[in-house]
Amino acid sequence: MSNELGKNEKKFQVKFMIHIAMFLAVLGLSVVLNETNNLSLYSTGFLAMSPVVPIIFMLRLVINHYRSLDEYIQSVMGESLLWAVGIVGCAAMAYGLLAAMVEVPSFSPAFMLPAIAVIAGIAQVIQLRGDAHEE
Amino acid sequence: MKNKLRVLRAESGWSQAELAERLGVSRQAVNAIETGKHDPSLTLAFSLADTFGQRIEEMFFPQG
Numbered sequence: 001m002s003n004e005l006g007k008n009e010k011k012f013q014v015k016f017m018i019h020i021a022m023f024l025a026v027l028g029l030s031v032v033l034n035e036t037n038n039l040s041l042y043s044t045g046f047l048a049m050s051p052v053v054p055i056i057f058m059l060r061l062v063i064n065h066y067r068s069l070d071e072y073i074q075s076v077m078g079e080s081l082l083w084a085v086g087i088v089g090c091a092a093m094a095y096g097l098l099a100a101m102v103e104v105p106s107f108s109p110a111f112m113l114p115a116i117a118v119i120a121g122i123a124q125v126i127q128l129r130g131d132a133h134e135e
Numbered sequence: 136m137k138n139k140l141r142v143l144r145a146e147s148g149w150s151q152a153e154l155a156e157r158l159g160v161s162r163q164a165v166n167a168i169e170t171g172k173h174d175p176s177l178t179l180a181f182s183l184a185d186t187f188g189q190r191i192e193e194m195f196f197p198q199g
Contacts, residue, residue, distance in 0.1 A: 070161050070164045071160075071164070071175070071176050072160065072161065072163060072167050072168075072173045073161055075173065128163055130170075131163040131166040131172075134150070134152065134162060
């Protein structure tokens with residue numbers, strides 16, 4: 001990777017970790033506030049959904065980072081995301097269809113985004129594995 | 136699309152990383168173009184041709 005791209009990658013990683021820390025902080029705060037206070041329904045709802053705010057900022061960060069990447073990495077990331085959305089979507093659909101006929105444990109939709117992110121990351125590593133050897 | 140990027144790079148004595156640095160792309164991108172896994176955009180193809188002092192049609196050929 002060229003120096004400029006390498007620097008951008010490091011900056012992105014630092015910013016990404018800051019966003020993760022913000023998410024965890026907001027999540028922790030919302031749980032503590034919800035547990036320790038007797039809040040109204042609206043306040044509880046707002047607190048419950050508040051960790052999504054740093055995630056929205058993180059999404060903006062990832063999209064801006066995507067735009068700064070070269071065309072090949074962009075195409076790899078795009079295909080990885082398609083695989084991830086397809087796999088998670090098919091799994092969710094299969095589970096939903098199964099749940100309609102069989103008693104199955106409930107599953108929180110909150111895990112959908114992390115699942116997509118993890119599978120997209122794995123798909124990206126698999127796709128870039130062929131380019132690992134350097135000449 | 137076939138290309139003679141690997142040959143030109145070897146003649147110049149550059150590594151993939153060095154060429155990537157000159158082009159402002161990742162080393163993986165250079166590797167993918169060399170192996171025919173990725174066809175570069177017109178902008179990148181012009182940059183490649185310019186880097187090696189070639190014309191695009193001298194570097195890239197239709198498959199077959």
